[in-house]
Amino acid sequence: MLEKYNLKMPHVVYSGENSLENIKTIILENKVNKLAVFTDKGIESAGLLDYPMNFVNATGVEVSILDDLPPEPTYSQAQKLVDEFKASKADFIMAVGGGSVMDTAKLASILATDDYGVHELLDEPKLAKKCIKTLMIPTTAGTGAEATPNAIVAVPEKELKIGIVNEEMIADYVILDAIMIKKLPRKIAAATGVDALAHAIECFTGNKANPFSDIFALEALDMILNNIVKACDDAEAMSAKNKMQIASFYAGVAITASGTTAVHALSYPLGGKYHIAHGVSNAILLVPVMRFNEPVCRAKFAEAYDRCVHGEKTCTTVEEKSEFMIKQFEKIVKHLDIPTSLSTFDVPASDLDILVDAGMQVTRLLDNNMRKVTKEDACELYKQIL
CATH class of the missing domain: 1.20.1090.10 (Dehydroquinate synthase-like - alpha domain)
Known part of the structure; x- marks a missing residue:
């Protein structure tokens, strides 16, 4: 067992019935001008994105949906979404999805202002610093990505997955609302x-x-x-x-x-x-x-x-x-x-x-x-x- 240890967690975590309602408070408190929503097409087709978006839309904030992400993405596929996020000029990130969605959103939060990308973080994960705040809304009860400083990406040339670990990626906000997993197969x-x-x-x-x-x-x-x-x-x-x-x-x-x-x-x-x-x-x-x-x-x-x-x-x-x-x-x-x-x-x-x-x-x-x-x-x- 370690003799020295520390604990780092998301800044605010909401849970329980109707906890998605806190989205409005989060957006207003952070004076968000444009919200980038990381998700995937499976989440959208299942109607799950509608739950949080009802609260987002109630704020009137401008929204950019970033959903072109396959399951278990490679680092280059994650980079594609990061680049789309950069082009969106959004000033706050909300991730609605499983581990891959949340991990990609976390990568975007630390790469928004940098010339280098996900590939460089494979060897130097601590290179980047957070520049955009994040809200994580998991749609599974398993990966724990909403709590971790990790982002897992596939590296095809090594036929391996690699974990990028950087404490800057720990979420600012997390919402655990069971309605998001009620219809999970x-x-x-x-x-x-x-x-x-x-x-x-x-x-x-x-x-x-x-x-x-x-x-x-x-x-x-x-x-x-x-x-x-x-x-x-x-x-x-x-x-x-x-x-x-x-x-x-x-x-x-x-x-x-x-x-x-x-x-x-x-x-x-x-x-x-x-x-x-x-x-x-x-x-x-x-x-x-x-x-x-x-x-x-x-x-x-x-x-x-x-x-x-x-x-x-x-x-x-x-x-x-x-x-x-x-x-x-x-x-x-x-x-x-x-x-x-x-x-x-x-x-x-x-x-x-x-x-x-x-x-x-x-x-x-x-x-x-x-x-x-x-x-x-x-x-x-x-x-x-x-």
Whole structure:
């Protein structure tokens, strides 16, 4: 555990019923002249953008909609939207979407006045400084991008995803309104929810874990384990959905204070090379990596059991508690019908060496894993999911 640690969070967070109403106050308080709205065409076609735009339009502010963004964008695709934002001359950013939308909006907030772009930040992420304030409105309960200083982009030439980390990208405002995820398809709710689950348990068991990150990671884990199934299975379970939103945010805060580990490190090639959705990639690797980590994380898993299991506790030893937690992760992934094998995505076994080489490049996250991951270990982990 770190001996020195810090906590950085968005300036203001609104949550609960009708929290979208705060959009009007935010726009007026910041004397916005022109608002850039980052979103994607899927959000628009689902009618989700209408909810926040009703409040935006009530202010009479000029608006520029930036929606030409594919899922899991490359750095050049993110740059295209950044360039459109620069041309718009907007003075405030509102992002309405999932992780890719929010990450691209965050990049725009620190690149608005610079000659360099996203590509340069791959090697020098701290180069840029925030020049435009941001409001994040997530439409999933999973990525936690509304809370983090990270922006994830695909790098095709490396067949990998890379996280650009810069504290300047932390949002100024966040709105967590469950109406934004009420109609979320179960498949997406499941994948993004397990992504949040991975964030929580990875941050709690990482080398950089500390008293600040533990508070948020444990609370997130408790809320996710006890709400994710209901939130995904029942379209009307608004309380569970709101708790998942809050848990996703908490897990994002934990990332900022601690960081993810080998689950995310080894999942990056799955998105970068095979375009497997980020949450699904993490779900595939979650149980294998947790089982690999169990010998050195046993006490942490037991602590998580004591916190997250309510009612009668049947496990008494540290070993029993640890095993129970891993089996719970496994049950959730199975119940939510998330694939657990790369064969579902036609990933050939002959690509094993490519996966290992790419995964081992993500040293920023592998170094945070409590159990050292060697090239041979990565090979064995990938073999389990091929």
